Amino acid sequence: MENVLFRKDLFKETAEGYSLVGNxxxxxxxIAFPKADFCTHxxxxxxxxxxxxxxxxxxxxxxxxxxxxxxxxxHAIGLILLPENVRMVAPLIIGKQDFKVGTEMEMKIATYxxxxxxxxxxxxxxxxx
Amino acid sequence: MRDVYVIGIGQSIFGKNPQYHxxxxxxxxxxxxxxxxxxxPRILQVxxxxxxxxxxxxxxxIMKHVGVANIDMNNVENACASGGTAVHMLWKDIxxxxxxxxxxxxxxxxxxxSIAGKLVGVAGGDLNGDLGITMPSLAAxxxxxxxxxxxxxxxxxxxxxIKNHRNACLNPYAQYKKAITLEDILKxxxxxxxxxTLHCCPVTDGGAAxxxxxxxxxxxxTTKLVKxxxxxxxxATFDSTEEDLVDVEIMRSLAAKAYGKAGIGPEDLSLVELxxxxxxxxxxxxxxxxxxxxxxxxxxxxxxxxxxxxKLPVNPSGGLLSLGHPLGASGVRVVAEVTQHLRGEAGARxxxxxxxxxxxxxxxxxTGLGAPSxxxxxxxxx
Numbered sequence: 150m151e152n153v154l155f156r157k158d159l160f161k162e163t164a165e166g167y168s169l170v171g172n173x174x175x176x177x178x179x180i181a182f183p184k185a186d187f188c189t190h191x192x193x194x195x196x197x198x199x200x201x202x203x204x205x206x207x208x209x210x211x212x213x214x215x216x217x218x219x220x221x222x223x224h225a226i227g228l229i230l231l232p233e234n235v236r237m238v239a240p241l242i243i244g245k246q247d248f249k250v251g252t253e254m255e256m257k258i259a260t261y262x263x264x265x266x267x268x269x270x271x272x273x274x275x276x277x278x
Numbered sequence: 279m280r281d282v283y284v285i286g287i288g289q290s291i292f293g294k295n296p297q298y299h300x301x302x303x304x305x306x307x308x309x310x311x312x313x314x315x316x317x318x319p320r321i322l323q324v325x326x327x328x329x330x331x332x333x334x335x336x337x338x339x340i341m342k343h344v345g346v347a348n349i350d351m352n353n354v355e356n357a358c359a360s361g362g363t364a365v366h367m368l369w370k371d372i373x374x375x376x377x378x379x380x381x382x383x384x385x386x387x388x389x390x391x392s393i394a395g396k397l398v399g400v401a402g403g404d405l406n407g408d409l410g411i412t413m414p415s416l417a418a419x420x421x422x423x424x425x426x427x428x429x430x431x432x433x434x435x436x437x438x439x440i441k442n443h444r445n446a447c448l449n450p451y452a453q454y455k456k457a458i459t460l461e462d463i464l465k466x467x468x469x470x471x472x473x474x475t476l477h478c479c480p481v482t483d484g485g486a487a488x489x490x491x492x493x494x495x496x497x498x499x500t501t502k503l504v505k506x507x508x509x510x511x512x513x514a515t516f517d518s519t520e521e522d523l524v525d526v527e528i529m530r531s532l533a534a535k536a537y538g539k540a541g542i543g544p545e546d547l548s549l550v551e552l553x554x555x556x557x558x559x560x561x562x563x564x565x566x567x568x569x570x571x572x573x574x575x576x577x578x579x580x581x582x583x584x585x586x587x588x589k590l591p592v593n594p595s596g597g598l599l600s601l602g603h604p605l606g607a608s609g610v611r612v613v614a615e616v617t618q619h620l621r622g623e624a625g626a627r628x629x630x631x632x633x634x635x636x637x638x639x640x641x642x643x644x645t646g647l648g649a650p651s652x653x654x655x656x657x658x659x660x
Contacts (some may be wrong), residue, residue: 155408156405156408159405167370171438181646183405185646189516189646190516207424208523209419209420209423209426209523210419210422211418211419211422211470211471211472211473212414212470212471213397213410213412213414213415213418213469213470214467214468214469214470214471215397215469216396216410216411217397217399217410217415218408220410224410226410226411226415226419227419228410228419228523230519234519235519236517236519238405238406238411239409240409240410249426249429250422250426251425251426252401259292271409
């Protein structure tokens with residue numbers, strides 16, 4: 150099945166596969182994810198694209214048990230705190246261990262849902278086991 | 279700035295009533311408020327309508343059903359804070375001398391609107407919404423963090439739902455007049471861990487209306503002069519990792535502004551009606567609204583302080599958890615509820631000797647902003 154990215158603007162293709170990308174403001178150092186046209190902190194419009202860390206910690210989590218959009222249930226979702234001082238919403242991969250705030254997590258590219266013989270793929274985070 | 283008074287309040291029945299168009303529910307509430315005020319509706323000079331889902335010309339449509347046309351009418355959408363914002367806009371018009379009397383009316387049919395049967399989501403095209411965040415899952419993220427970083431137990435998370443369902447047994451307008459236990463909550467269908475359906479407000483249709491006016495007009499119609507002592511709306515800051523999800527800046531700033539403009543402190547409050555779409559919201563709002571010191575929210579709830587008869591009753595109506603949450607109506611409904619208590623007309627759920635009350639609503643969520651994205655507080659006194 151063909152893999153189709155959920156949203157192209159969130160990713161960059163590298164030798165090691167897809168990475169998440171954000172924008173860094175060279176003036177004040179703030180990093181935005183998703184990418185923005187300008188820095189909301191200092192309004193600077195000249196931002197640099199930066200690759201985001203693939204590892205972060207779990208800030209909070211839940212598992213939605215009723216349908217949300219096209220996602221199959223259960224749909225695990227959480228907030229990930231990256232070392233770049235970015236807190237992002239991320240679908241989660243349910244592993245062997247229960248989720249716990251503070252768990253070290255790693256970004257994976259995984260299927261969000263399948264439609265018309267296509268795998269809609271995007272980023273998910275999984276506990277480092 | 280002029281003093282602004284509440285002279286009329288009204289609400290429709292709250293419940294699952296798909297047979298009624300939301301405009302009908304709004305008109306029921308508007309008629310009740312006009313009757314309560316004892317006015318000829320044709321003296322109204324301005325109307326604000328609030329409705330979130332599928333809305334168009336809400337005020338114009340409702341007002342034609344109560345015999346009013348050809349005046350200044352406008353409509354408000356501010357997520358779950360819409361109704362409170364409509365009251366705020368009306369308050370501004372009267373406080374700053376643009377008009378002398380007007381109506382704010384909110385309505386919603388959650389059983390027939392375009393998201394009926396689904397979880398309430400965030401704005402279309404929003405990244406976090408597209409990733410699968412809904413209002414219940416956002417509430418669950420806050421609840422989970424309260425449990426894992428603040429020492430809240432699942433019973434603490436559930437406690438305001440138990441309390442508010444008990445309060446609702448005393449409220450003829452409530453959708454659910456049935457006390458529930460912790461066991462009932464834990465056994466209910468899981469929506470987003472750790473929140474089950476009984477941690478979440480039900481699906482409800484309803485309307486609510488309030489009529490505000492100047493002191494000169496109010497004194498012609500009533501001796502129970504309920505005054506709006508401050509009215510404040512505020513939107514969230516940009517998202518920051520420095521902000522803890524369980525202690526949000528918007529709530530503290532909103533509360534501080536409302537107290538500051540009224541010249542009172544939280545210790546002066548007799549009751550609070552607040553946005554409890556999810557059980558953990560009431561719990562985390564205690565600290566956010568400065569009702570208790572930081573880190574004391576859980577103990578404040580455990581102590582019974584927020585029960586009817588406690589130090590500061592919160593959601594004596596039964597809250598959104600038992601009345602339900604017709605999005606556009608709730609923010610108007612809480613102003614009407616506080617007014618009833620201040621007048622001493624709240625029946626079995628009356629907060630004895632109520633002098634000052636808060637009607638608060640928050641709502642909305644957008645990628646890049648703090649959560650909730652908007653809030654409103656109307657403080658009232660007699």
